[in-house]
Amino acid sequence: GGALPRMPGISNEWEQFRHAWRKNATLFSFEPYTLYRHDVLKAVEPGVQWQPSGVAANVKRGWDKDPAIGGRLAERARDIALAKFQGVKEKQSSLPAEFLPRELHSLYITVYCDGKVRGCAGSAIQNLDGDLRTLVESALHDHRFAGNASPDPEDVAITASLLFNALELGKLTPEEVCPRFELGKQALGVHQGERQGMLLPFLAATHNLDREGFVAEVIDKAGITRPPYRWDRFDCTTWLADDHGTNPLECGFRSAPAEFHFENELPQLADWHASYIWRNVRLDGSLYFSYAPFQNWIYPGGGTPRSAHASWVLMRAADLLKCDDLRKGAEKLLEFHLKLLRKHKQELWIEAADDEPTVSELSFTLLALCERCKGGKERKLAQAIASLLWSRIDGDGRIATHRNAEAGSDEFQDYFPGQLLLALAGAVSAGISTVDGEKLRRALRFYRHRYRYKRNFGQVSWLMQAARGWHEVTGDREWADLAFEIGDWIRRFQLEKNGGFITDHQADGPGYTTALYLEGLAAGVKLARQCGDNQREQAYLESCRNGLRFLKNLVYRPEHDTVLPNPAYALGGVRASLTSSAIRTDFVQHSLAGVLDLCSYLGMGRELPAGKNRARFHTTTNGFKPGGR
Numbered sequence: 264g265g266a267l268p269r270m271p272g273i274s275n276e277w278e279q280f281r282h283a284w285r286k287n288a289t290l291f292s293f294e295p296y297t298l299y300r301h302d303v304l305k306a307v308e309p310g311v312q313w314q315p316s317g318v319a320a321n322v323k324r325g326w327d328k329d330p331a332i333g334g335r336l337a338e339r340a341r342d343i344a345l346a347k348f349q350g351v352k353e354k355q356s357s358l359p360a361e362f363l364p365r366e367l368h369s370l371y372i373t374v375y376c377d378g379k380v381r382g383c384a385g386s387a388i389q390n391l392d393g394d395l396r397t398l399v400e401s402a403l404h405d406h407r408f409a410g411n412a413s414p415d416p417e418d419v420a421i422t423a424s425l426l427f428n429a430l431e432l433g434k435l436t437p438e439e440v441c442p443r444f445e446l447g448k449q450a451l452g453v454h455q456g457e458r459q460g461m462l463l464p465f466l467a468a469t470h471n472l473d474r475e476g477f478v479a480e481v482i483d484k485a486g487i488t489r490p491p492y493r494w495d496r497f498d499c500t501t502w503l504a505d506d507h508g509t510n511p512l513e514c515g516f517r518s519a520p521a522e523f524h525f526e527n528e529l530p531q532l533a534d535w536h537a538s539y540i541w542r543n544v545r546l547d548g549s550l551y552f553s554y555a556p557f558q559n560w561i562y563p564g565g566g567t568p569r570s571a572h573a574s575w576v577l578m579r580a581a582d583l584l585k586c587d588d589l590r591k592g593a594e595k596l597l598e599f600h601l602k603l604l605r606k607h608k609q610e611l612w613i614e615a616a617d618d619e620p621t622v623s624e625l626s627f628t629l630l631a632l633c634e635r636c637k638g639g640k641e642r643k644l645a646q647a648i649a650s651l652l653w654s655r656i657d658g659d660g661r662i663a664t665h666r667n668a669e670a671g672s673d674e675f676q677d678y679f680p681g682q683l684l685l686a687l688a689g690a691v692s693a694g695i696s697t698v699d700g701e702k703l704r705r706a707l708r709f710y711r712h713r714y715r716y717k718r719n720f721g722q723v724s725w726l727m728q729a730a731r732g733w734h735e736v737t738g739d740r741e742w743a744d745l746a747f748e749i750g751d752w753i754r755r756f757q758l759e760k761n762g763g764f765i766t767d768h769q770a771d772g773p774g775y776t777t778a779l780y781l782e783g784l785a786a787g788v789k790l791a792r793q794c795g796d797n798q799r800e801q802a803y804l805e806s807c808r809n810g811l812r813f814l815k816n817l818v819y820r821p822e823h824d825t826v827l828p829n830p831a832y833a834l835g836g837v838r839a840s841l842t843s844s845a846i847r848t849d850f851v852q853h854s855l856a857g858v859l860d861l862c863s864y865l866g867m868g869r870e871l872p873a874g875k876n877r878a879r880f881h882t883t884t885n886g887f888k889p890g891g892r
Contacts, residue, residue: 264288681725
């Protein structure tokens with residue numbers, strides 16, 4: 264089976280792979296396969312026009328990526344805006360009329376002040392410098408954002424969005440138009456009589472819109488209430504000019520530098536990630552779950568399994584970075600979960616809200632206790648939790664994931680058992696528990712069989728970490744073999760071009776699930792070294808290096824500050840995907856966990872980055888909209 268790229272309904276590499284794998288080849292998920300990759304050239308009959316995204320790129324085109332055009336245009340727009348703000352003369356000369364190529368359809372200028380949109384305006388261009396000045400002035404006086412103004416030059420940023428290659432898609436339903444544009448890369452417009460609306464592609468990320476949501480917003484902006492809908496699509500390149508310089512944006516964000524110095528950047532990522540989690544620890548010890556940086560809204564929730572995982576990861580980060588604040592945050596998180604412990608039929612369970620208690624939050628609480636264990640009552644508490652977790656393994660090796668065994672659906676079997684096995688390995692390693700050899704043997708047999716014949720991407724991280732832990736404790740080669748079997752499999756889904764992973768675990772991938780898989784592969788790196796498997800050690804290390812290079816594009820960095828209303832809070836957060844801006848704290852936890860394992864593998868301790876960018880990114884929780892709490 265095969266599949267061509269960029270066909271209707273195929274918007275990314277995963278969808279193309281799935282079309283070839285499941286639909287055309289009709290393979291099951293666990294069947295072995297050989298993957299072939301081909302270069303593709305679509306030849307169009309001479310004299311016939313075809314949409315540019317469907318044929319080979321014209322080597323003469325590329326002006327939209329030329330900093331001498333797009334970058335210069337954004338810089339000139341910022342110069343005009345700064346002159347207006349400060350009441351001074353413009354520093355740059357006017358742009359000549361022939362500056363822009365004929366292919367340009369229209370130009371849109373967006374002005375940011377202190378990280379907030381001040382206004383946006385766009386039109387076709389007739390008289391370049393005069394029209395550019397008009398667009399900037401219109402954006403500065405945009406009544407929709409009248410409250411967002413700042414006279415500080417370093418807080419003024421401009422984006423110039425160049426639209427070209429206009430394509431009339433014709434009359435289509437919203438469902439039909441969804442697969443016919445690239446989310447985050449192409450602008451989409453709709454019109455019906457006098458009513459018309461268009462959205463720039465970066466709004467998909469800033470407003471966390473999927474294809475259906477983006478289409479719905481275009482229709483809403485046009486004020487169209489019923490069919491027919493007539494659609495137009497535009498290629499679009501956006502350039503950002505601010506105090507950091509001028510760069511093209513990828514799906515609304517500055518790309519990370521092409522050079523990725525793995526060993527040097529690990530401590531910085533650890534610092535950024537750990538600080539982000541620490542900022543999201545609430546006064547009562549619970550955790551803020553998600554944050555929308557462009558709206559500056561923060562939300563609690565997420566459940567005790569995720570917040571308990573945060574306590575364990577933050578405890579490890581505090582040890583690596585030797586940071587008292589991180590230790591206090593981890594302690595507060597741990598104490599929050601300990602206070603939720605309740606006895607039920609002589610068993611200790613963490614009870615929160617109306618959720619059915621599970622082994623997941625108990626497992627991570629046990630791991631955090633193993634990191635902190637002070638002896639006495641706390642040690643007895645850890646022993647009681649470990650005893651309960653052992654009791655959840657039945658005669659077949661299957662683990663009951665919920666207190667009420669009937670409450671846990673089968674999907675939890677891909678996540679919680681690996682967490683439980685990881686926690687028990689940690690407890691045995693810490694001298695808190697002893698090995699129940701028979702139960703452990705059965706669990707290995709059961710979950711190895713499940714992995715082989717009911718494979719799921721959710722198994723990757725937890726089973727690999729658990730297998731590494733049990734190999735360290737018992738020396739049993741079967742655990743190492745299981746970890747390597749999983750690691751070799753998940754590496755097949757890593758993209759060579761950017762290091763991200765494409766799976767059906769995440770519909771808009773590659774994205775945050777890359778961090779989840781790296782959490783497992785990072786454990787595999789150290790395990791391969793312990794087993795003397797140099798070839799796997801280097802292969803897994805290279806996967807981690809490339810995966811973190813991709814993840815850095817999802818991490819909020821100092822150079823994003825001019826388009827964010829509260830950049831200090833976002834720093835170190837991991838967004839869901841390349842076309843999303845939303846942060847979930849557990850995304851950060853998984854990335855941090857992988858980074859910590861790699862730091863341990865490389866023998867790194869506290870090596871914080873230089874502080875030149877840290878002053879501007881001071882920690883603050885000010886500025887949240889009350890409704891977002």
